[in-house]
Amino acid sequence: MGSFIVRVAGWVQRRSENVIAALLGIMFAAFIVQIVFRYFFNLPTGWSTELSLIAWLWMVLWGTALALKEKDEIRFDILTSLAGPRARRVMAVVVAVATVTLYGLSLPGTYKYVTFMKVEKSSYLNIRLDWLYSVFVLFVVATILRYLWLLWQALRGESQGEETAGADRTP
């Protein structure tokens, strides 16, 4: 069961890296098109601005939820690096419980806000806003699942380092 989750999570994480790299590429391309159209053809392109902003929103939330590894995230490691293995386990449990609780409590409100936005569409690309904003629900759900997993790991006494090593070993 554990190794199955690790395998699936590893696959999702690698494909999500493709996704965020592609989103940055789309943003970059949209900008170049925008500059060329306006400067050389005197054609302002509102849709390219909108596309870049959508790519940015999705990149950050999708990336945080599914693509970033522990070492990529911005965090303080003063206390965690000083703590011994036992203390670190306790800290991991506290963080995971608090995160799962807070993000869990925010889920209904988030879902309500996102689905409420179905009445509006984006200005240029005419995409329903509940579709565009659905990435936020994904972000909250993925964060809850991620920290449930970390909680499970901490309770079983496996450090996060071992988890990554396990992921590397999996064929």
Added chain:
Amino acid sequence: MSLPSPFALSLLSIIALSLLGLPVGLAMVGGSVLYLLAAGLDVGTASEQIINGMMGSFLLLAIPLFILAAAFMNAGSIMDRLVRFCNALVGRFRGGLALVNVAQSIVFASMSGSALADAAGAGKLMQSMMTREGKYTRGFAAALTAVSATIGPILPPSIPLVVYALVSDASVGYLFLAGVLPGLLIGAVQMGLIVGMAKRRNFPLEASVPLREMPRITKEAFPALLMPIILFGCLYSGITTPTEAAAVAAAYALLIAGGLYRSIGAGDIYHSLLTSARTSVSIGMLIAGAMAFNYVITVENIPHTVSAILAATDLSQVGFLMLVNVILLVLGCVLEGTTIILVILPVLLPTAAALGIDPVHFGVIAVMNIMFGLVTPPYGLLLFMMTKVADVPLREIVREVMPFLGVMFIALMLVTYIPTITLFLPRLFGYAG
């Protein structure tokens, strides 16, 4: 009142969760949710604030694009050419390689906006060049690489200054111009210190590059050296917005690395996109978290409260700036720079405005303070990074960093109390402040 206020609860939870190891952006979202729950407000507001904030700040798109530009520069052979150019320029003096280290930080600063990226990329190269054959001690090389990397984000383009523009509504163009002289000043005091040390510590002499080689080396580095001129040209001619200028910088870097130097392939391009996306996501999440928490700060009217408290103490302009110096240097030792700009500066900005401090000047002072915090022992992020990158014990780095911190502190005082250093260039280009 026995229960803590929702705001205190929220702030404490963010601090506690961050210290326990939750990524800061996620902690700020969590703390904001806690505030909304405790205050009995709609919890969906957190998502609304973040989504609207992200979709509404076109300026922020400059951050991933500047990061991408730097990645293209790093992937191509552009960096090597720049180092060779700097070496031809200042390598001939005693302590030459140390001077080259500072010079390449100044030159490379115009390509990248992040001190950590500078230290990890070009800095790593300089570290190995300096310690090869025991020319310099590894502690000195690592310390110098760390302190010279702080120049990058003060000179344009600068990611911290873009983030500051977001919270202060100051113009990115003027902020970039304002950073030029202070950035060069820091480079100058660092070089001055090296020259002063060179004789006493008997720094090695390098084989000097013959002058007749100069035209060839300059020609090779020329397209890369053109980058800042293109960037400023785009910004000040009004051809592009600051965000578009970042895209032009990335396109130009890709063009010279791929087209002219033929040193970058499709795999490199994907790799650059991925590493840039990773960095952008981690900074972006921090910004997203700050957007949620800034809503809390606004609802609670914190900047006004702080402003009223400081006004009651009858603080003078100089006194306030000194207080800011102290607060930011201390916070810079423990907090990540972007967090300080996003969360702490909005609280201080109304007071600065009330005291008649120019917002552009204030931004440069703030960023300088934060950068210096990165190399202030015992907990400077750049120092820690150099212990990892260069594999040198922190103790050895800290000892060598001290004299540099001394001269940089003098530079900081000059920039803080002589506004002309910062505002001369912006005013030359029509800034009314």
